[in-house]
Amino acid sequence: MSSEKKDIIDDENPATFDHLVVLLMSSDLILFDKSFVFSFFLSSRVFMSSDHLLIKLFEKTFYYMLHHKKLNEKIIRKCLSRFIYIIDQWAKQFPSDFRDHKMALALTSVQTRCISLDSSFVENFGELFFYLSKEIAYIEKYEENLIELHNESKSKMNKSLTDLCLINICCDPIVLARQITHIELERLNRIGSDELMYYYLNNESRKHNTGEEIERLDKICNKNFRVYLEELKQACQYDILIKKTNYSNNLVKRTSNLLAYILWFNRLSSLVCTEVVKTREINNRVDVVKLFIETANNCFELGNFNSAMAIIAGLQSYQVARLKITWSKIESKIWDKLVVLTDSSNNYMSYRNLLKETKQKYPNRLLIPVFTLVMKDLNFFFNNIPNTNRKGCLKISKFWQMSKYIMENIIKENLIVNFPKQSFITNYLQTEPLLTEDACFYSSFNCELPSSKAENERLKILK
Numbered sequence: 001m002s003s004e005k006k007d008i009i010d011d012e013n014p015a016t017f018d019h020l021v022v023l024l025m026s027s028d029l030i031l032f033d034k035s036f037v038f039s040f041f042l043s044s045r046v047f048m049s050s051d052h053l054l055i056k057l058f059e060k061t062f063y064y065m066l067h068h069k070k071l072n073e074k075i076i077r078k079c080l081s082r083f084i085y086i087i088d089q090w091a092k093q094f095p096s097d098f099r100d101h102k103m104a105l106a107l108t109s110v111q112t113r114c115i116s117l118d119s120s121f122v123e124n125f126g127e128l129f130f131y132l133s134k135e136i137a138y139i140e141k142y143e144e145n146l147i148e149l150h151n152e153s154k155s156k157m158n159k160s161l162t163d164l165c166l167i168n169i170c171c172d173p174i175v176l177a178r179q180i181t182h183i184e185l186e187r188l189n190r191i192g193s194d195e196l197m198y199y200y201l202n203n204e205s206r207k208h209n210t211g212e213e214i215e216r217l218d219k220i221c222n223k224n225f226r227v228y229l230e231e232l233k234q235a236c237q238y239d240i241l242i243k244k245t246n247y248s249n250n251l252v253k254r255t256s257n258l259l260a261y262i263l264w265f266n267r268l269s270s271l272v273c274t275e276v277v278k279t280r281e282i283n284n285r286v287d288v289v290k291l292f293i294e295t296a297n298n299c300f301e302l303g304n305f306n307s308a309m310a311i312i313a314g315l316q317s318y319q320v321a322r323l324k325i326t327w328s329k330i331e332s333k334i335w336d337k338l339v340v341l342t343d344s345s346n347n348y349m350s351y352r353n354l355l356k357e358t359k360q361k362y363p364n365r366l367l368i369p370v371f372t373l374v375m376k377d378l379n380f381f382f383n384n385i386p387n388t389n390r391k392g393c394l395k396i397s398k399f400w401q402m403s404k405y406i407m408e409n410i411i412k413e414n415l416i417v418n419f420p421k422q423s424f425i426t427n428y429l430q431t432e433p434l435l436t437e438d439a440c441f442y443s444s445f446n447c448e449l450p451s452s453k454a455e456n457e458r459l460k461i462l463k
Helices: 017-026 034-044 050-066 073-093 095-099 101-117 119-157 173-188 193-199 203-207 211-220 229-235 253-277 282-302 305-315 324-328 333-341 345-361 371-384 396-409 423-431 437-447 453-462
Strands: none
Touching: 017 034, 017 050, 017 073, 034 073, 034 193, 034 396, 050 073, 050 101, 073 095, 073 101, 073 119, 095 101, 095 119, 101 119, 119 253, 119 423, 173 253, 173 282, 173 305, 173 423, 193 253, 193 371, 193 396, 253 282, 253 305, 253 371, 253 423, 253 437, 282 305, 282 324, 282 333, 305 333, 305 345, 333 345, 345 371, 371 396, 437 453
């Protein structure tokens, strides 16, 4: 490794975000390193809005042209080619950034100016706009499907629970695990890396490095800046498509697909609890619990750790866990193994060891991590590591670590599975009415009478 690469994100070497912009626009080594480009655009939203960044990149392009000693058509074409290549990489890694109205206006303005300098770039911009329109249409189609599912689920809320149960629709745990995994992939594949960043941002943190702040930092920082190129190369080896809905400066709207995925985890847990406690006949209820235990086990075997954790969380809810007569009729071997794997002690060490071993043993297999733990780890990076070092300059290693963690723990590409989707099962899983927490308690007490003073008191309140 060269000494330049070795020093690349050294927090002791002062740097500002503006320095990174200069590096991106001037270094061929950096330009063609997709890992740096990914990390750069991922972290950029912490310091400025996308439209401001686009204008800044364009201004730097003009700066290099105007200050070139031998400015001619060839130099202009080279500078514009570099700029368009960077924007193309940005669009492929974070297409949802271009849904913002201000960003769209900025891009159109930049297009006009570039073509006025060299009309040969008309085709390049045409391809860029075609790609973005296709991606945005794809995003919007997914969002429409989510809205339809939400409306269908909402319409069912006003109706009483049907006699239909999940076990009547699908009694095969292998099939059920596969259909649950279909839903996982549909939702996980729509989450963009930038959503994870926006999740931890608030309006103040987004504005804390304005242009004035960057200029102030520039005065106290040297030109000696580095970025961990080699590590970034290993951490960011693929593009992640970013999906958004109702794009605006509202950070909640910018994380809509992330929130939809988190809500799916909660829904699956609640569905498990609902399906168990609404089954009054004990033998049928035992069958339902067995179905979910075996489904969770099959999810683990498929590499779908997130759904497995959600199902187990539902089975461990108090309303289900208190059903001692029901649990006494269940073979505990598989269940005990699942409980050990999802044990929360030592920061979920058993699960983390399993995840690490699976990655090493099967590097190319489907793997869906427990997303709540991914969010927990990213929360540590974002809130426990400062944005600046003791010299008041950017702590670039923080954003490198976040980028690396995201790449290692979020699905590496839009994967598809080789088993067919059965819509009548996935629709039930996503739209069937759920019991509220109190209703689950009441149904649980109807399944098995209260066995303690506290439970009797709870039942009195519910009545």
